[in-house]
Every structure is written in structure tokens, then in C-alpha cells.
Amino acid sequence: MVAMSRSRLLWPLLAGLTAASTVCLLLGFGWAVKDMLYPAMAEVGPELATKPETDEALPLEEATEIRIVAFGDSLTKGTGDTTGEGYVKLAAAGLRDKLGKPVRIINNLAINGMLTRELSEKLELGSGYRQAIKGANLILFTIGGNDLFQSARAANQGRPLSALQIAGMASALTETMDGFGKVVQTIGSINPDATILYIGLYNPFYDVEQLRSGSLEVQQWNTNAYAILHKYPKMMMVPTFDLFEWQIGKRLSEDHFHPNHEGYKRIAERIVSALE
Amino acid sequence: MHKLLPLIQNETLKIWKKRRFYVIIAILLALIPIFTYAELKVAQNNADKFTDWRSQVLQRMTDIENTLSSDRIPEEWKRSRRVLLGQLQYYLDHDVDPSAPNAVTFTRGFLSNSVTLFIPLLILALGSDLISGERTSGTIKLLLTRPVRRWKVLLSKLCALVLYVSLTVVVTALLCYGISGLVFGYEGWGLPIFTGFRMTRDTIDSSQAHAVPQWQYMLMMAGLVWYSALVVAVLALMVSVLIRSTAASMLTMMATVIAGTILSNMSSSWTSAKYLFAVNLNLTGYLDGSPPPIDGMSLSFSLVVLAIWGIVGLIVAFGVFTKQDILN
Amino acid sequence: MMEAVLTVHRLHKKIKGRTIIEEVSFDVREGEIFGFLGPNGSGKTTTIRMLVGLVKPTSGEVRISGHDVAKHPEQALRHVGCIVENPEVYTYLTGWDNLAFSARMLDDVAEERIREVARIVQLDDRIQHKVKTYSLGMRQRLGIAQALLGRPKLLILDEPTNGLDPKGIKELREFVRRLAAGGLSVLISSHLLSEIQLLCDRVAIISEGRVIAEGSVEELVEKAGSYVLWQLDRPDVGRELLEASGQVKFVTEVEHRLDEAVLASLPGAIVTSMPKELVAPMIDLLVQQNVGVRAALPIAPTLEELFLGMTEGERHA
Numbered sequence: 001m002v003a004m005s006r007s008r009l010l011w012p013l014l015a016g017l018t019a020a021s022t023v024c025l026l027l028g029f030g031w032a033v034k035d036m037l038y039p040a041m042a043e044v045g046p047e048l049a050t051k052p053e054t055d056e057a058l059p060l061e062e063a064t065e066i067r068i069v070a071f072g073d074s075l076t077k078g079t080g081d082t083t084g085e086g087y088v089k090l091a092a093a094g095l096r097d098k099l100g101k102p103v104r105i106i107n108n109l110a111i112n113g114m115l116t117r118e119l120s121e122k123l124e125l126g127s128g129y130r131q132a133i134k135g136a137n138l139i140l141f142t143i144g145g146n147d148l149f150q151s152a153r154a155a156n157q158g159r160p161l162s163a164l165q166i167a168g169m170a171s172a173l174t175e176t177m178d179g180f181g182k183v184v185q186t187i188g189s190i191n192p193d194a195t196i197l198y199i200g201l202y203n204p205f206y207d208v209e210q211l212r213s214g215s216l217e218v219q220q221w222n223t224n225a226y227a228i229l230h231k232y233p234k235m236m237m238v239p240t241f242d243l244f245e246w247q248i249g250k251r252l253s254e255d256h257f258h259p260n261h262e263g264y265k266r267i268a269e270r271i272v273s274a275l276e
Numbered sequence: 277m278h279k280l281l282p283l284i285q286n287e288t289l290k291i292w293k294k295r296r297f298y299v300i301i302a303i304l305l306a307l308i309p310i311f312t313y314a315e316l317k318v319a320q321n322n323a324d325k326f327t328d329w330r331s332q333v334l335q336r337m338t339d340i341e342n343t344l345s346s347d348r349i350p351e352e353w354k355r356s357r358r359v360l361l362g363q364l365q366y367y368l369d370h371d372v373d374p375s376a377p378n379a380v381t382f383t384r385g386f387l388s389n390s391v392t393l394f395i396p397l398l399i400l401a402l403g404s405d406l407i408s409g410e411r412t413s414g415t416i417k418l419l420l421t422r423p424v425r426r427w428k429v430l431l432s433k434l435c436a437l438v439l440y441v442s443l444t445v446v447v448t449a450l451l452c453y454g455i456s457g458l459v460f461g462y463e464g465w466g467l468p469i470f471t472g473f474r475m476t477r478d479t480i481d482s483s484q485a486h487a488v489p490q491w492q493y494m495l496m497m498a499g500l501v502w503y504s505a506l507v508v509a510v511l512a513l514m515v516s517v518l519i520r521s522t523a524a525s526m527l528t529m530m531a532t533v534i535a536g537t538i539l540s541n542m543s544s545s546w547t548s549a550k551y552l553f554a555v556n557l558n559l560t561g562y563l564d565g566s567p568p569p570i571d572g573m574s575l576s577f578s579l580v581v582l583a584i585w586g587i588v589g590l591i592v593a594f595g596v597f598t599k600q601d602i603l604n
Numbered sequence: 605m606m607e608a609v610l611t612v613h614r615l616h617k618k619i620k621g622r623t624i625i626e627e628v629s630f631d632v633r634e635g636e637i638f639g640f641l642g643p644n645g646s647g648k649t650t651t652i653r654m655l656v657g658l659v660k661p662t663s664g665e666v667r668i669s670g671h672d673v674a675k676h677p678e679q680a681l682r683h684v685g686c687i688v689e690n691p692e693v694y695t696y697l698t699g700w701d702n703l704a705f706s707a708r709m710l711d712d713v714a715e716e717r718i719r720e721v722a723r724i725v726q727l728d729d730r731i732q733h734k735v736k737t738y739s740l741g742m743r744q745r746l747g748i749a750q751a752l753l754g755r756p757k758l759l760i761l762d763e764p765t766n767g768l769d770p771k772g773i774k775e776l777r778e779f780v781r782r783l784a785a786g787g788l789s790v791l792i793s794s795h796l797l798s799e800i801q802l803l804c805d806r807v808a809i810i811s812e813g814r815v816i817a818e819g820s821v822e823e824l825v826e827k828a829g830s831y832v833l834w835q836l837d838r839p840d841v842g843r844e845l846l847e848a849s850g851q852v853k854f855v856t857e858v859e860h861r862l863d864e865a866v867l868a869s870l871p872g873a874i875v876t877s878m879p880k881e882l883v884a885p886m887i888d889l890l891v892q893q894n895v896g897v898r899a900a901l902p903i904a905p906t907l908e909e910l911f912l913g914m915t916e917g918e919r920h921a
Contacts, residue, residue, distance in 0.1 A: 011285050014292060018439035021446040028499025035496060036562060036575045039472040039484045067327070077342065107331045109338045112345045128334040128368045135327060282708035290705075293696055414692035418750070421656040421688065422709040423681040601619070602658040603650070 060137045060195045060275070066103040068092055069136035071129070072119065072143045075199065076110035080258025087199070087259075088140060090268035095138075098272055107132045116147050116179035123186045130190050139196040140271065143183060144221060147176040148201065149214075149257070173221055181228050188232050196235040197271060198225060204257045206245040215245060238270045279424060283432030284439075291402065291440055300398050300444060304451045311386060312456045319377040319460075329373040337364050356567045359473070363565055366470060366485060378464030379457035380490050384497060386452045388560040391501045392540070395448065396508040396533045396557065402440050403512035404526035406433050407597070411520050416602055426598040434513060434590075441509045445502045449494070469493040473565030485565075493563070500559035507553060507582045507589075508533065514593040517600075533557070540569035547571060553585040609634050609683070609758045609789040610655070615664035617650060617813075624650050628664070628815050630808045632758065632791050637784045639804035639821070640793040647813040648793050649689065652762045655791075656686050669757055682710070686760035690767075691747025699731040699738070699746050703753060710754040721749040725779075741772045748779075758789045765799055777803055801825070801904070831855065831903045832883055833866075833873040837896030843874060845893055849886065852878040870899055 060066065070076045070088045078086020088108050096103045109132065111118075119141075122129050133139060150172075187196060203218045205211030218241060229235040243266045244251050244259070251263035259267065291297065326332040340357050343349055349357075367374045375381060387395075407430075410416040419429055453462070468487035488496075512529050519525040536554015539546075549555055550570040556578040561568065568574070610632040617625035625647045632638040642648040653659040655666050657677050666673040671680035693702045703722065707713035722728045725745035735743065744764070751759055761780070765773045780803060784790050794800050800807055801821050808818040817824055836842035846852045855875040867873060878886075883900060890897050 010292065011289060014288055015285070015439075018288070018443045021442035022439060024495070025442050025445055025499050025502035028495035028497070029503050030499065031492070032496035032499045032563060033575070033579070035471065035488070039486060104327070106327055107335050107338070109334060111338060111341045128330060128337065128365075131330045131368075132334055135331070279709075279711075286705045286708050289701075290694065290697075293694075293701070295696070413695070414690060415694055417658060417688045418692050418706070419709075420658055421681060421684070421686050422706070423678045423711075423754075424709050425677060599660070601660060602653065603619075 058137060059193045063137050064101065066092075066095055066099070066101055066138055067136045068103065068105045068138045068140060069107050069109070069132045070105070070140040071107075071109040071122075072141040072199075073110060073114040073146050074112045074258060075142040075145060076108065076140065077112055078110075078264065079112060080253030080255060081261045081264050082253075083261050085261070085264065087264040087267040087271065090265055091140065091271040094268055094272035095275060098276055106136055110142075113146055114143065115150075116143050116176045116183060119143050120179050120183050120186070123183060123190075133187060133190045133194070136191065137194050138275075139187065139191070139194050140199065141187075141196075142199045144176060144180060144225070145201055147172050147179075148217065148221060149204070173217060173224075177221070177224050177228075180225060184228050184232070184235065188235065192234070194234065195275070196229075196232070197274065198229055198235065198237045199267060199271075200225065200237050200239045200241065202241040202244040204244065204248065204252055207248045215241070236274060238267070238274055240267055240270070243267065243270070280428060280432060280435075283424065283428060284435045287406075287432050287436035288439060291436055296402050297440065297443070300401060301447065301451070303398070304448055305455075308386070308451055308455045312382065312459055315377065315382055315385075315456070316459050329376065330368065330371075333364050333368055333374070337361055337368075340364075359565065359567045363470070363473060366473075370468075370470070370487070372468050372470070372487070374469075376464060376467060378460045378467070379453045379462050380464035380467065380494060382456035382460055383449055383452040384469075384490065384494055386456075387449060387494075387497055387501055388564060390448070391504055391560050392537050392554075392557045393533065395445065395501060395505050397530065398444055398448075399441055399505050399508045400512050400526055400529050400533070402444070403437050403509045404516055404529060405522040406437060406513055407516040408520055408522040408525045409516075411602075412522055420602060427594055430513075430517075430594055430597045434510070437509050437513060438506065441505045442502060445498055445505060449498055465489065465491040471496075471563055471565065497560050497563055500563060503579070503582065504557045504559050507586045508557070510586045510589045510593070511553065514589040517593045517597045550577070551581060553582060556581045607634050608632065609669060610791065611667040612651075612655070613665050613667070615651065615654060615666065616662045617647075617654065617659065618662045623813060625654070625661075625813045628810065628813070630815060630818055632789050634757070634789055635784060635787050636805045637780060637790045637792065637803055639800035639807035640791055640810065641795070641797065641800050641807050642793075642810035643795050646810050648795070648810055649762060651810065652686075652688060652760060652791075652793055655760060656684060656688065657681060658688065682754065683757040684760060685748075685751025685754060685756035685758070686762070687744075687747045687751055687764065688760075688762045691743045693735050693743060693746055693750070695736045696734065698734055699727055699749075702735060702746060703731075703750060706750045706753050713753055717753060717755075721752045724752065725749040740767050741769075744768065744772075744776070752783075756788070758791065759783065760791045762793045763795070764792060765794065765796070773799070797904075825904055830877075830880075832876050832878055832880075833870055833899065833901040833903060834876060834897070835870045835873045835899040835901075836890065837898065838894075839872060839874060841893065842890055842895045845890060845895065846874070846876065846886065849882065849889075851882055852876050852886075866903060870901065873899070873901075 058064075068088065068091075074080075076086065076088060078084060078088065086108075088105060092103045092105050095101070109122075109129065184198075200222045201218045203212070203215040205214055222237070222239065222241070226237045229237050244263060247263075248256075251259055251266065253260040253263075322329075322332050326335070340361050344354055344357055344361075364374065375385075405412075407416070410419060420426060467490040469490050470485045470487050471493065472484040472486050474481040474484060508529070511532075512525070515525045515528050516522075519528060533554050536552060536557060539549050539552065540555045540558065547570055550573050555569060556573070558569070559575065559578055559582075562575040562578070568578075608631040612628060612630050615625055615628040616623070628647075628651055630638075630640075640648060640652070650659060654661050655668075655673065657673050657680075660674060666680075668680040669683045671683075673680040693699075694705070697705070699722070700718070703718045707715075707718055719728070722731045725748055727742060727745055727749060730738070730742065735746065738746065748759075748761075751761075764776055764780075768776060777799075780790055780792070792800065792803065804821060806818070806820050807824065808815050809824070810816070834842065834846070843854075847854075853876060855877055880902065883902065887897050887900055
């Protein structure tokens, strides 16, 4: 008779459980429909759980750990490096060896084709960038290449080599420089303690007769950029033109624009040397 | 409703004693730890890579932006990425971690991922043999020679099925919470979750986005999962009336549900596919603001389409069952 | 005239354009055991299914205690207990649970009644076991218990002896007699005349979807005529003597459909068809004429014989 009393309990138990579940889910369903169709607009959300306990990094010299945040254009992303490493990872590895400190790449926020204007917007609007920059003690970035060469690349799309020309580069230069100044200023204000390295530009078309003069434009940019960075004692420019302009075949990738693995390695070495 | 309650009692007890529900619990007990482990690995991996969730979200956004800049990505895929990007930005701006690893978040993720396939399959395991099983074993004769009208017999089966659908959803959620909590901890009920994102053609409109505590979000989500599961259950019951063999009726429904999942992934070009029930099962997607598989679908659209399917299913099931001759 | 518990009136059933049941009518009276006889495929099972609402008649009606089964199944089926074909029960439940489930589908069946029917079918000691562990005979008894639960006025048993051993059949027979003695009407279908003959007060015979005869068993058997087998010492003389009486008809091997086993036990037997009351005088005559009578055996016709006789009679008429 034990079995009988057990099965007698089963039904009330099952009925109770299933009915309670049904009511509960019906409630949830109704709530979901109400909330989706007539969203409670003015309703103040629950108090946001945690305020950012920003883990502000110590300056590079005092820190026990090097925290890298990198951003900018395809160069920082590492486009063209078939191993996928790019200078950021290579530099991090180099620093780990040279300084004997743990190195962590917190973020590599580089986006292919990024323009100075876009970077400026990211820094102004996206709270994410600010957060990331605050938490770093080493910031690496590249910008400007797309602004300068975009017009040249577009203008030369599909042309025979002999007809190539540098168009609009000079005008892009002055316009973009203001943007660059703003970018640098913003970075400096977000994290005045971090060491900031800007990777300079090179002319990937040095070997093309008609485009060699672009190097002058590039140097103009580098000079202006250095002038801006110079105001901040913790900022430095890493030049790269000498690494590439005589070595285009060896250190640029197949797209004739981005460095290859070898090229990135050289950039990384420069960064390491600058920080040793 | 004379006599209906004892009939429901019969049907409920039958399903229980057939040990169908044990099977479901066993499946859940086997699967949830696997997913918990996978989730744990992801969380560990992220913890190694990122100092905090913000850099993780930021990195994810950057990766999405990089894929968006490629010309070779199909436009519709880009759309959904843009929507996701907008959401992530929103979370970042409001400083809320969208995927804080805790038991509640895990449960939320599990439920929203299982609404289109996993839960329907569990429901099919329960519902596919309700009638066809009785026919196979011959006990249908026992059932229909009693002084009870046939529609009451079917209604009692339907009620029992609905009760078990509820139980399945709740038990799935509870087991998820219980098991993953061992690893991730049992907090997270109050975590704010944003809902109410609206999709326009290309962008995400977050003007109506608002935060709800995660427990409320969970409840709403479970409610939507339940609604989907209910429609699947009704259709399974209908197929079980129409097809005599349990195996065949289960297979039919499984094929339909899986086809729906595939269709919603292929999406877009064939717009009238949005009227199929299986394409509309992903109701929780509307809650978290992922773009619908096909243009023109919205929560109210899906609810109505599913309701129509369910009602037609009921009409067919009752119509056939009450008239059917039991010849063998 | 006793009141009819079951009235079947001009039942028709068409399935996919084919007429399965045609003009089937019969009554079952209170307290009687009614045999429903027909070979497999005669429409017997379909008719029984129509009696209990499993199959809807195309036309005609079935009334149980005056209630139309198609229109008021709740009232009509209240008075019926049935086992259609095999005793179908839920094998994953215990015997008790099976009975309790059935009880919930009826009105006011007390738990005491469940115990009572379990006792009636002598399952009380195994009632808490899963049906999976039951033998076929026990399942049969459980099926009957289930059918009896609601104190029906009519019990319908479709081929109840299928799969039972001789002892089981005998027990079932006794059991059914006991139930009928208690005032219950019982309708038993079978394809074996011998079963029905021993048990039923009246029978209806169905063939190809039509009732071809209805009446008491004796009447029917009489109508079909029976055989008398003679085993004689001097068959030639005996045959002449039998023939001389003018009332004895000889039946050739081609005509009769007797069981081979019966013939084998009486080698050289002469098969005749003759009035029963002539058997005793014939024996006297044979003995007087020094023809040794080793056996004179009246044999009832088989069901097939019966059918043949009837359908032939019909055709002739």
C-alpha cells in the first residue's frame, strides 16, 4: 500500500508544480508582450550596478606590467602580415624580452581604412576608447596614411604605371593635420601618464618614378606630426620611412602598400629600441 | 467542465509514468554541464586576455567593424552586425556588462539559444506520441469506449501537454541556473539588461531601449520561450492525431522544426517564408534586439503567425480526432 | 418479453466507397448471453466497433439502454463495458493504476469498487504490480475488471478466447455464465461455433457484412442439419439397410466439410444426413440384421458448414 499512497501524492504534486509553472510563464509572457509593444519609456532603469572601477595603470617606468592599447588604421591592425601578428604583437614580444616585465595587449582597436576624422570621432564619442586608454601605460597608434594616400590610390586605380600621379595629397595634408592635432590632444588629456608612440608614415610608392615625389609630402606630414607630438613629453614618434623606401620589394606586402612580416618586425624593433 | 479534471489527471499521470519526463531531465542533466564547461572555458579565456569586460566588448566591436569594412561580406549579414554593434555601444555607454558570467546570464543565454531547436525537440519527445502512442498500443480503444466525448479526451491530453510544456521550460531554466551556478555563482538577478531596441532598415534605434533587471528579463524570456513551445506542442499533437506511427509523427515535426531553423539562417531572399511557423519560433530574439531573419517580422507579427498556426492545428486536431474511425 | 439492452437497427458502414456493413440489425436482451458469430473479415469487428462508438455508422443506429451511441455517447456508453480485440491496458502502469484511470473516466466509482472488481477477476494479489509482468490471461482478466468497473448492463467481449489456453477458455466461460446469472447481458463475438454453442442463449451470424441468421443455437444448428457418422462391421450391408429406410442421405467426401481429425478416428465411416430421431431405430435394425454397430456418432456442423448451408439456402430462395 506504500505504492498507492505515493502515487496519491504524485498528482497533487504534479498538478501544483505544473500549474504554478504555467501561471509563472503566462505572467512572463504577458510582461514581455507588454514591454515590447508598449515599452515603459520613462521608467528609470535599475541603478547601474557598478561604476567603472577604472584600473588606472601606473606610468611605464613604475609599472610591474606593461599594458598596451593600440589603435588607428590597418598598419596597427597588421594588415599585410601573413602571420597575422603585426607590429603590436611583435613589439609586445620584444618588450617582454628586453624589459623582463609581463606585457599585456589590452586592446588592439585598429580598424582597416580608418581616417583621422574617424579616429577623432571614436575618441570623442565612444566611451570605450577612453576607458581603454585610461587603463594603458603604453599606447601605440598609426593614423594619417589613409588620409594621405586614399586620394592617390583612388586616382590611380586601374591606371597604367606610367600614368600614375600624386593628386590632392598636398591639400589632404593640411586638412588632416588639424585632425591629427585634435587626436593627439585628446589622447594626451585622457591619459597624461601613459607613454605614447606614434608610428610615422612612409611612402610605399617610392619605387614608382611618378610617385616618388610623394615622399616629400610624407616627410612634411611626419615633420608636422612630430611638431605636434613634441609638445607632450610622454609622446614620441617612431620614424619608418627609412625602413621601407629603399626596401619596398623586401619589406612591403603584395598589395604594395602595407608592410609584410619583415617590415612589421623592423617597426617593432624600432619601438622596442625607443623604450629600452 | 464536468469530468475534465480527472481526465487531465489521467493524462498527466500517464505522461509521468511513461517516464518521458525523466528522459528530458536526463538530457538536460547531460547537456547543461557540457555547455557550462564550454562557457567556463570562454570566460577563462577572456579573463586571460582582457583586464575587464569593457576592453573585451571594445575588442569585439573593433573586430565587427573590421569585418564590416570588407566588401565581400553579404549586406544582410552586415546589417545584423551593425545592429549588434549598436547594442554593444549602448551597453558600453551605459557601463553595463552584457555578458557578465553568472548563473542567471548563462541561463538567459541557454534559453535564448534553445528556443528554436532544443526546447522544441524536448517538447516533441513529450507530445509526438500522445495520440499515435495510444493507437500503436491499442489503448485508444480503452480511451474512446468510455462514456466521455472525444473532444474532452483530446482536450484533457492538450491540457496535460500544456502543463508539461510549462514544466519543461521551468525545469530547463532551473537546471541551468542550478548547474551553472556551481561554477559561475548564483548572483546576477539584479543585473540590468537592455531591451526594446528597434530595427530599422540599416540601423538600430535605441530610443526605446531601457534597462530591466535580469530576473525580469529572464521571466519575460521564459514566457516567450513557453509561447513558442506551446505552438510546437499543439502542432505535435495535431500531427500525432493525423499520423498513426509515433516515429513518423516525431520525424515529421522534427524535420519541420529543423527546416525552419535552416530557413531562418538562409533568410531574406524568400520573404514569404516568414509565414512558416518554424521561422517564427525565435521570439526571444526580439527581446534582445537581434535582427529578425526576414524583413518585416516583428514580435507582434511572429506572435500572430504562431497563434494562427496553433489555432489551425487545434481545429484540425479536434476536427479529425472527433470524427475519425478507429479501425485498428 | 424482456427489455432489449442493446438494439442495433439497420446499421450501414461504407469505407472508401466500399460497403463493409449492410443492414445489420439485432437485439440483445437483458441477462442473456448473445453470440455474434462470423468468420474473420465478415465485418464482425467493425460492427462491434460501431456498438461502442469507435467507428461511426454511415447510417442506422445503435441504442444502448435506449440511448443512441452516436448522439449521446456519454449516456449510452455508461452502461457498456467492453474489450475490443485484445485486452488493451497500459503496460507501464500497475493493474491498480489501470483500474483507477478507468474509474476516473466514469462517474462515481469508489475505490471500494476497484477492490471489488479486482477480487472478482482474482487479481487482488497482483494488482500493485506493473501490467508488463502479467500473463496474457491476467491481462484479459484485468481488461474484464476494467469493463466491469462501472457496473455495466452490457458487457461486450470481442473474440475473448483469442490466445487463451483451454483451461483459460473454460474459466472464462464459467466466469461469463456467472456474470450473466447476475443479470448482466453479454455479447460475445467469435469465429468459432463451438465456443458460442456452449455459452450463448442466442446468436447472430454475420457473413460479408450481413446478418444471415439470428436465433437460438439449437435452431440454427438444426436448420443447417447435422451429420451422423456410422462405423459398421459390414459396411456394404449396412449401407443398403440405411438406404432402404428412405430417409437417410449419404454425403460424399466432396460435399461434407468435416474435420479430418474426426474422420480419422472413425476409419471407414459412412457419413449420412438424417433425422435425429431415426438414429435409435436404425441401430436396432442394423443389429437385428447382424450388422455390428461400432459407432453411431451425431456431429454438429462446423461454422463453415453452417454458413454454407445458409448461404446456399439463401441463394436457392
